[in-house]
Amino acid sequence: MTTPATSPTIILIAGHWLGAWAWDDVLEHLSTDHSRAIAMTLPGLDGDDSERAAKTLDDQADAILGVISQHGDRPAVLVAHSGANAPVSLVLDRHPELVHRVVWVDSGPVAAGSVFAPDFPDEAKELPLPSFDVLAQQASLEGLSPEVLERFRARAVPEPGPVLRQPVELTNDARRKVRTTLVCCSISSEQVMELVRAGHPMFAEVANLEHLDVIDLPTGHWPMWSRPRDLAAAIQSAASRTD
Template identity: 80%
Template sequence: MTTTTSSPTIVLIAGHWLGAWAWDDVLDHLTTDHARAVAMTLPGLDGDDPERATKTLDDQATAILDLFARLGVSQDQPAIIVAHSGANFPVSLVLDRHPELVRRVVWVDSGPVAPGSVFAADLPEGMTELPLPPFDAFPPQASLEGLSAEALERFRARAVPEPGPVLRQPLELTNDARRAVPTTLVCCSIPSAQMLELARSGHPMFAEVASLEHLDVIDLPTGHWPMWSRPGDLAQAIRVAASRTD
């Protein structure tokens, strides 16, 4: 894979229910370094799109690649892609289809997805979208630690329901070259030591981590949404990852 020592383009993608706005505080820190950082809203998460509930993982992966093209990302000038939480499904598709366009992937409290995975296989067929659940319904790995009442209120007010097709679509991955893309895991709600042990033991949520060829980890203890609980520290972690050339 071609790498470059010049400042790469950084593309930030938030997880379920979130758009580009979720990265505002992190972008404030990154842009002080004159980094070329861009946050995007995935198809299906634009509240003004009347067809958003029909969007698929393929639509989302295509949108990421289209953004790459507009930003001039190429094999000679690959991007850093930062994926939070459920953005791991479309980003895993991008890595499978065009690994040469990604200099490094930074998973934020997230990680690569195994072939055949479905995020919510049991989602009822008649359910066209999944709204943001009550906060007390989140599982332990989706910790709200560090979030202020103001942040929670903003999350609730701006969240967009996740499209049903995105949650039901099995992930088709065929290109082993995706595992050669240099990878940084920013571990927040689960410490890196615990996550790596789960990967080694074959835990289905982390099994793909064990197959990565170039991996480093950064511990950032906080809840599942570090872009709000520790935005400056998350920006620094992204800087560190982006500066690596392996």
């Protein structure tokens, strides 16, 4: 049983092109549940940082650990959306003892040696948000209104090249012992588990997790905008679990 003093701090980390602002609607609903929730902007995704294009996955992992340490009086629940899976996987590998649970939002842990974009040119400093026609071929835009897409376009920050090219180095099997929840959105949990059993590279690491539960939240790849209330409820439910 958790009490206000022992309930976890929920740290929300959005994927590529996004900062803390992406979680505004979810935070509104989490605050009504009296959860201690913090949204963070990863290094490289702060548009005001003149050196952001040089940031690496190591910089991002260090920043997440810094936020955890600021709230070290409570266990941490990391909520990782989409491309935040690489730096969060590094955190789990380096300090699994600091994480009470990880919640993957339309995402999942990466395997050792994974590189998001191995063919991304060395001379390219960053990757801007592509057109929505191109993006829709890569991830579902279901549930996003024209107004939301306009905000996405206006506030998106190009993804740093080093983040896209850096291999994820993982060596600590203890990362697989961290309690894990998959929130399945653009792909159902049934489909995800079929891919896990088939050894699909995107989900192969899920097969190695020791404590796993799944939640279906049918929508597109950005549920923080298409179903923020329901996503907040799913996060709260996962964060409250002690098994």
